Amino acid sequence: MEFFFQQLTNGLAVGGIYALIALGYTMVYGVLKLINFAHGDLFMIGAYLGLTLLTALGLADHLSPFGVIALLAVMVLALVAILGVVLERVAYRPLRQAHRLSAVVSALGASIFFQNIVMLIYGAKFHVYPHDLMPRTVVHIFGMPVPLIRILILLASVVMMVGLYTFIQRTKVGTAIRAAAIDQGAARLMGINVDRVIALVFVIGPALGGVAGLMVGIYYGQINFTMGWIYGLKAFTAAILGGIGNIPGAMVGGLLLGLIEAFAAAYLSIAWKDAFAFCVLILILIVRPTGLLGERVAEKV
Amino acid sequence: MLLKIENLHVKYGNVEALHGIDISVEQGEIVTILGANGAGKSTTLMAISGLVKVSEGSILFDGEPLNKLPAHDIVARGVAQAPEGRRVFGTLTVRENLNLGAYTSNDQQKISQNLDWVFELFPRLKERRNQMAGTLSGGEQQMLAVGRALMGNPRILLLDEPSLGLAPLLVKTIFDTVRQINQAGVTVVLVEQNARAALKLADRGYVMEVGHIVLKDSAANLLANPDVQSAYLGGRG
Numbered sequence: 373m374e375f376f377f378q379q380l381t382n383g384l385a386v387g388g389i390y391a392l393i394a395l396g397y398t399m400v401y402g403v404l405k406l407i408n409f410a411h412g413d414l415f416m417i418g419a420y421l422g423l424t425l426l427t428a429l430g431l432a433d434h435l436s437p438f439g440v441i442a443l444l445a446v447m448v449l450a451l452v453a454i455l456g457v458v459l460e461r462v463a464y465r466p467l468r469q470a471h472r473l474s475a476v477v478s479a480l481g482a483s484i485f486f487q488n489i490v491m492l493i494y495g496a497k498f499h500v501y502p503h504d505l506m507p508r509t510v511v512h513i514f515g516m517p518v519p520l521i522r523i524l525i526l527l528a529s530v531v532m533m534v535g536l537y538t539f540i541q542r543t544k545v546g547t548a549i550r551a552a553a554i555d556q557g558a559a560r561l562m563g564i565n566v567d568r569v570i571a572l573v574f575v576i577g578p579a580l581g582g583v584a585g586l587m588v589g590i591y592y593g594q595i596n597f598t599m600g601w602i603y604g605l606k607a608f609t610a611a612i613l614g615g616i617g618n619i620p621g622a623m624v625g626g627l628l629l630g631l632i633e634a635f636a637a638a639y640l641s642i643a644w645k646d647a648f649a650f651c652v653l654i655l656i657l658i659v660r661p662t663g664l665l666g667e668r669v670a671e672k673v
Numbered sequence: 674m675l676l677k678i679e680n681l682h683v684k685y686g687n688v689e690a691l692h693g694i695d696i697s698v699e700q701g702e703i704v705t706i707l708g709a710n711g712a713g714k715s716t717t718l719m720a721i722s723g724l725v726k727v728s729e730g731s732i733l734f735d736g737e738p739l740n741k742l743p744a745h746d747i748v749a750r751g752v753a754q755a756p757e758g759r760r761v762f763g764t765l766t767v768r769e770n771l772n773l774g775a776y777t778s779n780d781q782q783k784i785s786q787n788l789d790w791v792f793e794l795f796p797r798l799k800e801r802r803n804q805m806a807g808t809l810s811g812g813e814q815q816m817l818a819v820g821r822a823l824m825g826n827p828r829i830l831l832l833d834e835p836s837l838g839l840a841p842l843l844v845k846t847i848f849d850t851v852r853q854i855n856q857a858g859v860t861v862v863l864v865e866q867n868a869r870a871a872l873k874l875a876d877r878g879y880v881m882e883v884g885h886i887v888l889k890d891s892a893a894n895l896l897a898n899p900d901v902q903s904a905y906l907g908g909r910g
Contacts, residue, residue, distance in 0.1 A: 544772070551762050551773050557724055558760040563748030563777035563825065 377516045379638045380631070385522045385591065387630020388529030392584040393607030394614070394622035395536065396577030402553035402617040403573050405472065409479040410459060412604020413486035414578045418452045418585025419595040420490055423499055437506050441590065445528075445583050452582025453575045460574040465567075483600070490597040498596050501589045525587050532580060533623045540619055549573065553617065602646070606633075609653040615666025624665060675700045675860055676721070676829060680730035683713075683720050690716045692884040693730060698829070703851070703861040705871040705892065707905055708881035714864040715757050717881075718831045721862075722754045723747045734829070749777040753827035755818040757834050757864075763807025767798055770806050770817055774824030783826060790857075791820040794850050812843040819850070829860040836867045848874050868905035872896045880905070 393415050400408045422444050426432070431440045463482045467475045509520040540546035552559040552569040560566055588603070589595050610629040614621025629649060636648035656663065676698040683691040691713045698704045706714050719725045721732055723744035732739045739747050753774070762770050771791060775784045792799040795816040801809060806817055815835055822830055832851065836844040848870055855861050865871035872878055872892045880888035880901065888901065895901050 544776070547765065547769050547773060548776065550765060550769075554762045554764060555760055558756065558762065559773075560724060560744040561722055561748065561754050561756060561760075562773045562821070563745045564773070565743070565745045 374516050375638070377514075378518075379634045381513075381518050381522050381526070383631035383634030384627060385525045385630070386634065387610075387627035388526045388533075389584045389587050389591075389626075390603075390607050390610045390630050391533060391623045391626025392529050392580045392587075393603060394610040394626045395533070395619065396581045397608050397611040398614070398616055398619060398622040399549075399573045399577045401611070402619075403549065403556075403570055404464070404475070406464065406475050406479065407608070408464075408577070409476065409604070410463070410482035410486055411577065411581055412600035412602075412607070413483050413490075414452055414456060414459070414600070415581040415585040415588075415603055415607075416595070416597060416600030417455065417486060417490060418448050418582030419589040419599065420494060420499070420585075420597075421451055421582070422448050422586035422589050423501055423595065426502070426505070432502070432505065440505070445586060448582045448586045449579045452585075453579040455582075456574040456578025457571055459578070460571060465570075487597055487600065494597065496597065498594050501593045501595070503593065505590060521591060525591055528587070529584075532583070536576065536580070537619065537623070545569075545572070606646075606649055609649055612653060612663055613656050615663025618663065618665050621663055621665035625663065628664075674698070674733075675735060676862070677733040678717070678721070678730070679733075681717070681720060681727060681732065682729035683716050683725055684728045685725075689728075690884055691720070694881070694884070694886045696879055696886065696889075698860060698862060701855075701858065701860055702877065703855050703863060703875045705863045705865055705875035705878045706881060707865060707868045707871060707878055707895075707901075709866070711883070712881040713884045714881055715833055718754060718756075718833050718862070718864055721747075721831060722752060745777070748825060751826070751828035752831065753822035753825050753829070754831040755815075755822040755833065755835060757837070759811075759814045759818040761806040761809070761814050761817050761821070763805065765806055766803055767806055767809070767817055768802045770821050771798070771802075771824050774821035775826075777825055784824070787824050787826055791823055794823075794853060795820050812839050812847075815839060815843075815847060816850075819847070819854075823854065823859070827859060829862065830854065831862045831864075833864045834866060835863070836865065836870060844870060868901070869896075 396411045397408060400406060425444055425447055431443060435443065459482055463478045464475055467478055506521050510517045511520050511523065540549060548559065548564045549569055549572065551562065552564060552566050556566050606629065607626065610625035611622045613629055614625025629652060632652055633645055633649050637645040674697055678694065678696040680693045680695065681691050682689060682693055694717065706717065708714050716725060720727050721739065723739065723742060727740040734750060734752060771788060775787065778784055797813055798816055798820055801813065806814065809817060819835060835847050844867065851861060852874060863871055863875060872895055875892040878890065878892050878895045879886050
């Protein structure tokens, strides 16, 4: 029972991280119908920025561990968001009128660029987050021990997801984002500045992805300049699983994929962990290509 | 003169769709633009709204040029459009669609006044306000498209084929409502293939053929014009 519970909480924490990254894929796809292949690398940059800020500013000497992490999260969020907007401006906006494939190639180029620039700056080796960043506190839930960090990661990702969902569903700007995702031309006829909506999507997605990078750094301790690739693919799988373009879908897909992976690794074979994730991708594409929560494509009259 | 279009050219790639057209609309008028498929009627409206680029000529709204402005600024100046095919946001509710029509406005009191007005014009929308727009019938979607355009308190309303695909009774309802909207002080430009209904409603009309204006006259004269009758009104009027 305890083993099961450990897998459950671990799966949920990792799933929360996948969900945060998946949101960036799904939101950009929703508005631009573009898979932003550089998104995983923005996530990776979030992890590196977190580490750099942590060591450069010597935060740990002045603040409590939670204060350090909160401050880091805010800074990483802001910096990666800026990077996201720059990426859109430089790599995607000039290609807005071009064929869709051109933007995909540009995205792959941006991905390679980000990986190499990080490799040049930090080197190709693994970097390690300080072990003493978080006290190794263990809390007991139903009498079973769970690392506090795991709970915090799950909580933080759920809070961000609920916040995003509320913003998208309840606010005027959120409605404008949904409208632009359905029909850009009609959105412009409503007086919505679609360029600004797209820029906003490139603020929100990368910001969440960057924080997810920080979370992985804190949770696993190790980061590498190629990590964006595998996490990006997993999160992309999560987005497809939930239904690409669908925001609640990305959240559900992320959590579900985290759980599937954790249980498959624990009860079947850990060596096949990644294979299980991608089997899920293949299965969903065969059985239900619109994803679990994917809407039928709205009919165009 | 509220709207003055002079020598308007629009190109799609290398193909010119509008070859220099002139249209003028006075404050308070209903002006209709008639013509067959591909004549350039919708292109004209899209050029006014800033969704297609003007390659030559000018569009003046209340003396100010629109053709250099981005689409969202044009809407903010009081030019609203209910586009061809309705283009309501299918997975948003009726209420959300209407709210988006008032996107450029921050005056909550004015917005709720407009909402009351739209619900008065189209009671059906009030009944269905929490329903997804995609689940509405074609006629209801057209009502929503028109209502949505009115939410921003426009000075001029551009209607692109509001009768398309609707039952005759519904067409009459929509056209009666357009008259009411006009009587409330909104200038209307109506693009239609249903020429008879449009001319009965309008003050003046333009007839377009392959990117040119070939006729302009009062609606009554156009209704009586034998050429218009044979080409657009199905023979003897």
